[in-house]
Amino acid sequence: MLLLGIDIGTSSVKVSVVDAATQKAVATAQYPDEESPITALHPGWAEQSPDMWWQQAQQAISKCNTSGKYNPQDIAAIGIAYQMHGLVLVDKDQKLLRDSIIWCDSRAVEIGQQAFDAIGHEECLSHLLNSPGNFTASKLAWVKQNEPGIYDRIDKIMLPGDYIAMKLSGEITTSISALSEGVFFDFINNSLSKDIINHYGFSESLFPRVQDVFSTHGGVLPSIAQQLGLKAGIPIAYKAGDQPNNALSLNVLNPGEVAATAGTSGVIYGVSDQLTYDPQSRVNTFAHVNYTQQQKSLGVLLCINGTGSLYRWTKNLFGSSVSYTQMNEQASKAPLGSDGLRILPFGNGAERMLNNELVGVHFHNIDLNLHTPAHISRAVQEGIACAFRYGVDIMRENGMSPKIIRAGKANLFLSDLFAQTFVNATGIPVELYNNDGSVGAALGAGIGAGIFSSPAEAFNKMERIQVIEPTSANFHPVYQEWKALLQKQLKN
Incomplete structure (x- = not known):
């Protein structure tokens, strides 16, 4: 049984096809060979196109498939790792509204500090375990303040891996892990943070359905399956930020x-x-x-x-x-x-x-x-x-x-x-x-799809x-x- 892992990096997208029995990659590919560009419209800004990630993911999967080392129809589940903290915005038709404000963008530092002061340092730290800082929530607040026409058209906010899962399946989900990396999650109340929602004036309808990291985040659409040589309906069974995923991989x-x-x-x-x-x-x-x-x-x-x-x-x-x-x-x-x-x-x-x-x-x-x-x-x-x-x-x-x-x-x-x-x-x-992030994502998919009974079993080799x-x-x-x-x- 084969598993597909996709790692959406800042520099490139890497994919691996892993044999669940051996826990080893049978094929690996990266696209592009050179580092992907980062757009800096102003000093301290950093953006990338989510559609670039999607095109790169498709190219990398195709490179793996053409290796001839496996039958793509034998892939049973997909896992996704991704660069953390990026903000992706889509409208009700799942169309991108702007490029992603990525993890190393610094434009929202002051907005996050103002929220930290207004909500209260102890309240933020004890409930969010972080200052709002320069994380996804503050980046969304920047869009709300500076690009109101775009903000008003938002149907759902996502992190980079959520976007790739959406392109594969047509479904949009998130997890507690993802919400926490955006500093949207209240650890004391086990819920979306009312402090953040109320301070920034966000609607809770902007947030996707919350699921476990190891669960089905949608099945591959027939049109996408045909394009990539995969079986229609195979589950995207795991999504995690690159650093939690690196830890899982180790x-x-x-x-x-x-x-x-x-x-x-x-x-x-x-x-x-x-x-x-x-x-x-x-x-x-x-x-x-x-x-x-x-x-x-x-x-x-x-x-x-x-x-x-x-x-x-x-x-x-x-x-x-x-x-x-x-x-x-x-x-x-x-x-x-x-x-x-x-x-x-x-x-x-x-x-x-x-x-x-x-x-x-x-x-x-x-x-x-x-x-x-x-x-x-x-x-x-x-x-x-x-x-x-x-x-x-x-x-x-x-x-x-x-x-x-x-x-x-x-x-x-x-x-x-x-x-x-x-x-x-x-x-x-x-x-x-x-270890490799794309291999870790593939094994994570094996956990989410029930092919492995536990993370310990997935990494016992x-x-x-x-x-x-x-x-x-x-x-x-x-x-x-x-x-x-x-x-x-x-x-x-």
């Missing part, structure tokens, strides 16, 4: 377990059974994929917006002929500490862990007679590792002290230097797995491929200097 489901990723953004995601929150909302708490009203399973998320995006920017600076593998090899030839070169990696929107400040990327101590591309590549990796350490310390302040972190051997963790620097910076060992322990290399002085530069920048 079998991170129980209190105290922690996952990490270093793709376009960098994330530490720890599971808790407590309704916990950071008083400054620098880390954020959402309902995990296995959250129920009976079993409180929360994901505590630290996000650094500009990790892989900074490495991509650096690659483009060096020229298209330079590969990431070559950059990693170069970086390994530079010494620990990059001969004094320090980089603050914060150039992709407002950083929640820095109290929603727009800090930007900063290069410090460049010596034109000393520093080479190897130094820059290493300093970028060290700067990102320092940002992770800064965030882990915030998580420790909030009672989460990881003993080990699980990550997929992908993106920046493909660099042995970065993986070791991350471990030395945080002081926490890392277990690496051959997961194999650890490497453990990285801290070494004797003294990274502490590098981090302390980096932290001092950041604190100076935050004061300016």
